[in-house]
Amino acid sequence: MTLAAEINSSSPEKLLSPVLSAFWDQPDSWTLETYERHDGYRGLRKALAMSPDDLIAYVKESGLRGRGGAGFPTGMKWQFIPQGDGKPHYLVVNADESEPGTCKDIPLLFANPHSLIEGIVIACYAIRSSHAFIYLRGEVVPVLRRLHEAVREAYAAGYLGTNVLGSGLDVELTVHAGAGAYICGEETALLDSLEGRRGQPRLRPPFPAVAGLYACPTVVNNVESIASVPAILHRGKDWFTSMGSEKSPGFTLYSLSGHVASPGQYEAPLGITLRQLLDMSGGMRPGHRLKFWTPGGSSTPMFTDEHLDVPLDYEGVGAAGSMLGTKALQCFDETTCVVRAVTRWTEFYAHESCGKCTPCREGTYWLVQLMRDIEAGEGEMADLDKLADIADNINGKSFCALGDGAASPIFSSLKYFREEYEQHITGKGCPFDPAKSTAWADNHKEVTA
Amino acid sequence: MTDNVSLGMPQLPAPAYPADVRARLEEDAKAIIDRYPGSRSALLPMLHLVQAEEGHVTRTGMRFCADVLGLTTAEVTAVATFYTMYRRRPSGDYQVGVCTNTLCAVMGGDAIYEELKEHLGVDDKGTTDDGKITLEHIECNAACDFAPVVMVNWEFFDNQTPESARKMVDDLRAGRTVEPTRGAPLCTFKETARILAGFPDERPGAVAATGGAGPASLVGLRLAKGETPQQTRIVHPRGESAGQEGE
Numbered sequence: 011m012t013l014a015a016e017i018n019s020s021s022p023e024k025l026l027s028p029v030l031s032a033f034w035d036q037p038d039s040w041t042l043e044t045y046e047r048h049d050g051y052r053g054l055r056k057a058l059a060m061s062p063d064d065l066i067a068y069v070k071e072s073g074l075r076g077r078g079g080a081g082f083p084t085g086m087k088w089q090f091i092p093q094g095d096g097k098p099h100y101l102v103v104n105a106d107e108s109e110p111g112t113c114k115d116i117p118l119l120f121a122n123p124h125s126l127i128e129g130i131v132i133a134c135y136a137i138r139s140s141h142a143f144i145y146l147r148g149e150v151v152p153v154l155r156r157l158h159e160a161v162r163e164a165y166a167a168g169y170l171g172t173n174v175l176g177s178g179l180d181v182e183l184t185v186h187a188g189a190g191a192y193i194c195g196e197e198t199a200l201l202d203s204l205e206g207r208r209g210q211p212r213l214r215p216p217f218p219a220v221a222g223l224y225a226c227p228t229v230v231n232n233v234e235s236i237a238s239v240p241a242i243l244h245r246g247k248d249w250f251t252s253m254g255s256e257k258s259p260g261f262t263l264y265s266l267s268g269h270v271a272s273p274g275q276y277e278a279p280l281g282i283t284l285r286q287l288l289d290m291s292g293g294m295r296p297g298h299r300l301k302f303w304t305p306g307g308s309s310t311p312m313f314t315d316e317h318l319d320v321p322l323d324y325e326g327v328g329a330a331g332s333m334l335g336t337k338a339l340q341c342f343d344e345t346t347c348v349v350r351a352v353t354r355w356t357e358f359y360a361h362e363s364c365g366k367c368t369p370c371r372e373g374t375y376w377l378v379q380l381m382r383d384i385e386a387g388e389g390e391m392a393d394l395d396k397l398a399d400i401a402d403n404i405n406g407k408s409f410c411a412l413g414d415g416a417a418s419p420i421f422s423s424l425k426y427f428r429e430e431y432e433q434h435i436t437g438k439g440c441p442f443d444p445a446k447s448t449a450w451a452d453n454h455k456e457v458t459a
Numbered sequence: 460m461t462d463n464v465s466l467g468m469p470q471l472p473a474p475a476y477p478a479d480v481r482a483r484l485e486e487d488a489k490a491i492i493d494r495y496p497g498s499r500s501a502l503l504p505m506l507h508l509v510q511a512e513e514g515h516v517t518r519t520g521m522r523f524c525a526d527v528l529g530l531t532t533a534e535v536t537a538v539a540t541f542y543t544m545y546r547r548r549p550s551g552d553y554q555v556g557v558c559t560n561t562l563c564a565v566m567g568g569d570a571i572y573e574e575l576k577e578h579l580g581v582d583d584k585g586t587t588d589d590g591k592i593t594l595e596h597i598e599c600n601a602a603c604d605f606a607p608v609v610m611v612n613w614e615f616f617d618n619q620t621p622e623s624a625r626k627m628v629d630d631l632r633a634g635r636t637v638e639p640t641r642g643a644p645l646c647t648f649k650e651t652a653r654i655l656a657g658f659p660d661e662r663p664g665a666v667a668a669t670g671g672a673g674p675a676s677l678v679g680l681r682l683a684k685g686e687t688p689q690q691t692r693i694v695h696p697r698g699e700s701a702g703q704e705g706e
Contacts, residue, residue, distance in 0.1 A: 022682035031680050034672040098496070107601045110560045116601040120641065121672035141496065148507070148544050148655050149556075149600055151613040152642035152669075158659040159666045184494045187655045189503050189542035192598065206502030206528075208541040224497050264679075267603035268562055274604045276679030290682055308561065340562050340603060354561040358598055364541075448567035449607060450620055 022290040027253055027261045028277045029241050030234070034121040040156045042163040045124035051169060053243030057132040058177045065136045069239060072247035073259040077114075078104055078195075078232030079306065079335045081258075081324040084239070090219035091137045091227045100228040101133050101142040102204065103236055106188055106195040108147055109307035109415075110358060111338035114263040115233035117275055119146075119153045122237075123160035129236035131169060131181050132243065137229055140180045145200050148187040157185045192362035196410045197230040199364065210366045211410035234263060254280035258323035262337060268303070269295050269343035269447070281326060284339060285318040297452065298343035302426065306335020308355045309415025311422035332422070345451070347442035348427045349434050352419045353381040359416035370413035373404035377420065384431060387439035394431055398424055472532075473518030481523065484512065488527045491657060498528055504656045506539055511652035515546035544655075546593075551586045552647045553631050556597035556610040557624070563599070566606040567620065572596050574621035579628060591632045593648075604675040605640070612651040614642030617673060643668040 033039055033048045042050070057065050070085025091099055103126065107115040119126060130142045146154055161183055164170045172180045186204060193199045194209040201223050203209035222228020238260065242250045251259040258280040264287060267273045271292030278287075284303065294300055300315045305322060311332040313320065320330045327334040342351060360374035380397050383389045401417035408414075424431065433441055445451060476484065487508055492501040502524060509520030521535045528535075539545050546554075557572040558564075575594055579587050586593045602608045605617030609624055616627065617640040630637050631645070638644050643665040654660050 022679075023685050026679055026683035028680045028683050031672075031676070035677050035680055036671070038667065039671040040666075108599060110599040111562060111603050112599070113601045113603045113605075117604075117672055117676040121676060147601070149597070149610065149613050150615075151651055151654055152615060152639070154654060155643065155660050155666050158654075158657075162659070185657065186494075186500075187504065187507065187657065188544075189506065189655075190544035191542050203503065204500055205497065206499035206538065208538055265604055267606060268566070272678045273606070274675035274678030276682075278679075291678065338603065342565065346565055351561045351565065354559070354564055358560055361598070444565070444569065447565045448570060449618070450567060 020286060020289055025282060025286055025290060026276060026278045029261050030118055030122060030125055030237055030263065031275060031277045034117075039121045040123055040160065042124055042160070042167060045122065045128075049244055050124055051128050051240075053240030054128050054131055054169065055175065056243045057135055058175060058179065062136050062138060065132070068247060069136070069242065072242045072250045073257070074235065074238060074242060074250070075258065075260075075324060076232055077234035077238070077262060077336070079109070079309075079333070081334060084231060084235050087219065087229055087231065088133065088137050090217070091229060092220065093138060095227065097226045098141065098224075099137050099139040100223045100226060101130060101137060101139045102197075102201065102223060102228055102230045103130060103142065103144045103233055104195060104197060104200055104230055105144050105146040105233045106192075106200060107233070107336075108192040108195050109309060109336050109338065110355060111265070111267060111304055111307045111340040112336040113265045113267065113338065114275060114336065116150055116153055118233060118237060118263065120156060123153075123156050124164065125237040125240060126233055127160055127164050127169065127183065129239040130183060131174060131179075132239050133229065133231065133236055134181045135174075135177075135179050137227075139229075141182045141184070143204060143223075144183070144185045145194070145204055146185060146187055147194075148189050154185070154187055161185055191364075192358075193364045193410070193412060196412065199410065200230065201228065208364070210364045211412075213409060238262075255321070255323050255325070257325055258334075264322065264337045264339055266291065266339050266341065268341040269298055269300075269346070270341050271295055280323040281321040283319050283321060284313075284341075287339070288318075288341075294341065294343055295452065298345065301342050301344045301346060302348060302351075302423075303339060303341045304335075305332050305337070305339065307338040308340075308358070309333075309411070309418050310335040311418045312426065313422075314426050343447075345442065345446040347385075347440055347444070348423050348430050349381070349385050350440065350442065350444070352423045353378070353385045355419045356381050356416065359412065363412060363416075367408035367410075367413065369404045369407040370416065373400050373413065374416050376400055377404075377416065384434050385440055387434055387437065389431075389435045391432070391435055393435070394424065394428065470518075473522045476512075476519060476523055480512070484508065484523060485527065487656070487658070488523075492528075494657065499530070502528060502530070502535065502538055503542070506535075506542075506545055507652050507656035510545060511649050511656060514552075514649050514652075515549055549586075550584075550648070551591050551593035552649075553592050553645065554610075554612055554648050555592055555594050555624075555628060555631075556600075556613075557594075558598070558600055558602075558606070558608045558610070559596040560599040562603050563607045568596075568607040571607055571609065571619055571621050571624045575624055575628060578625050587632065589632060592628055602641075605673060611637070611639065612645055612648050613655075614639035614645060615673075616640055617675075639669065641669050641673050 198212035405417035
């Protein structure tokens with residue numbers, strides 16, 4: 011990096027804003043002791059000094075939006091909970107992180123589980139809930155261990171249990187491990203699963219805010235959304251809104267993966283661009299260039315190198331024809347076959363379709379058949395229109411967004427890479443060598459370096 | 460599949476657990492049920508519990524869940540067959556799952572999976588003759604910045620290569636201690652299932668094992684602190700050939 015580049019506004023110190031990740035490099039970062047040493051549970055004390063309604067209003071005014079994909083304002087979700095209805099209220103944290111490419115909540119919980127627990131206690135106070143659940147996907151036992159331990163520590167320290175910090179608030183927290191089903195990341199399927207059923211989405215309305223867990227008012231929030239709340243309370247909403255844009259304020263975790271020089275977590279104000287992230291982190295792997303990428307997991311329409319300067323916030327990505335989603339920036343270089351990539355994603359959606367809605371269950375099955383044929387060089391030109399037609403018949407025609415997600419890679423890859431599909435058909439095979447895409451493909455260069 | 464379809468008498472009810480096993484499991488089941496306002500919520504953890512007992516979810520295990528929760532065995536079977544983490548036949552002590560979702564597959568997961576299939580002589584969900592290893596390919600496990608990823612009993616083995624994965628399964632079969640890149644030293648599948656049922660891992664040091672965040676999780680933080688861009692692409696898996704990181 012040149013000196014000029016270091017002092018201009020593209021320096022990482024200026025562009026990044028570690029908050030949740032600020033002390034992940036400290037010894038024993040996952041413990042209560044380390045968390046408290048880094049201002050842990052101070053936001054909770056401020057929250058408990060407010061009235062629950064004021065607290066909801068405060069979080070609303072901060073502009074915090076859901077970090078799980080849809081971007082719904084968190085404070086507004088809390089406000090929808092009917093008060094004085096005599097029913098128990100529940101908070102359910104969606105830690106079922108399974109969207110392909112998404113890898114932010116799992117490292118967050120592994121390194122700093124107390125930020126979530128503090129956020130949970132604050133949220134429970136706001137929505138008048140005395141029982142919260144963390145629905146963690148089952149396939150991440152190292153994280154489950156740390157959550158078990160963090161919850162134990164929080165009970166022992168009086169942050170959970172009866173009369174939290176002498177405030178009169180009672181909060182019970184149950185850590186619940188799932189059993190392997192992408193669909194349980196959809197909030198109503200998650201609730202059915204938490205009730206001990208097959209994870210299948212419910213028809214809405216009623217929305218969970220009215221009839222959620224056990225048909226009681228329920229808030230379902232993503233891990234990162236809830237974990238962001240303590241810092242907003244502790245450092246103030248003005249601090250929070252000083253980052254990001256007016257409609258997408260604050261900081262968030264961007265997860266860079268794939269053929270990049272430095273894959274990993276980058277916490278930055280909303281609105282940073284992929285170009286800025288790549289510039290500061292060493293770019294693509296040496297000798298290669300970006301071909302296509304997802305802004306927020308496989309369910310968000312893919313982008314190409316035309317979109318390097320799209321601001322990665324809810325509005326910016328939406329205006330460019332995709333969705334911010336989970337900010338899972340999966341980057342693929344020119345060695346990658348887009349047909350292969352989309353085939354694999356499509357197989358995933360077919361495997362994970364819960365089977366409830368016909369368009370998704372049947373449509374994903376047929377998409378897989380067509381995609382496999384095309385990848386193997388056995389497709390016909392007419393298949394391309396058929397693909398688009400089937401995707402169109404899935405998109406928006408099922409209970410939940412899984413079907414929409416399955417259609418996204420089909421539509422977007424046909425839009426940007428139709429020629430590559432055609433090459434597979436006319437050339438009767440895949441023109442790419444998968445060996446060149448592997449992480450070790452360029453190893454011979456490393457050895458001589 | 461069709462050769463398993465029985466057209467005659469329906470199956471007889473599964474045998475119950477022996478009294479002592481049942482008594483022990485009932486105590487665990489009670490602890491699980493007590494965590495929830497509604498008892499049926501205990502079903503998923505209880506299926507993990509019976510899997511911890513027998514290594515897979517048997518008809519006996521499902522009958523136990525149904526009895527304790529006041530459900531029919533059909534209701535329990537419907538749930539047990541919906542979720543991929545419940546194994547439906549006897550399997551190995553170590554569940555080796557290679558991520559072959561798009562990103563890991565492209566980064567080398569496909570090559571690792573092919574290598575292990577050939578090396579172990581098994582197909583998807585197949586178990587080695589010694590009963591040690593069950594191989595499967597898995598979907599995205601939320602570790603894309605550590606691709607390609609292999610999970611063993613749901614502990615993270617990051618930045619794998621065909622060679623490192625082959626060595627790892629050889630070590631497992633030889634009974635050598637195998638440690639993940641993120642997670643605790645491996646325990647058996649049954650012991651893992653018990654943690655999933657919600658009973659904390661009591662082994663000393665298990666929670667702290669492998670330390671804080673993995674290296675990829677820290678790259679942004681290090682840049683923000685003004686450290687020079689680090690080439691964290693790990694060409695060789697950690698622990699194998701130290702000092703070979705970087706380009």
